[in-house]
Amino acid sequence: MPATKTLRADGRRNRERLIAAAAELIRRDGAQASLEEIAxxxxxGSATLHRHFPSRHLLLEAVYREGVEQLCGHAAAQPGVDPAAELDVWIEETTAYIADNRGLGIALAGPDGDGLSADDICVTDRLIDELQVLVDRAAEAGVVRPGVTGQDLMTLMNAIGTATEKDSATARRLVRLALAGIHPC
Incomplete structure (x- = not known):
């Protein structure tokens, strides 16, 4: 059942439960987590899962979109309080998400995903846009070095997240070390 179709309240709850369960199992087992176990x-039941998500790819895409929505929601949660801390916390959370869910992006771009990339799913640009807002706030406050861009930091987050797959504690530690370099002395 496509996400754009209006669902009854029980259908929406079931869909949300499936996405939450899938997200948890993907973090634990990777993108190849058992659909039966997710249900x-x-x-x-598995029939309910397949009614909502006729393919693994559609379920993975929904989990990916939900994760990005949560990250973007965090970016807007407390604007302007402390621009440096706001930027650093968001980058750390996003890098940990990338590390914990790396297999998700690969699965979406793989053969079952019809070669779709994160850009095709239209969320990478949203992440970079949210990140750039945080970078701009920090730059206006003078708490990041001149020339730092959201794209630079997204590349850094992806590199650290990829290198530390399934180890978000190490990802967080490494990104904190890297963030020291973007702030003026």
């Missing part, structure tokens, strides 16, 4: 973990 069981959500407290639903």
């Amino acid at each position: 069981r973990s959500a407290g639903l």
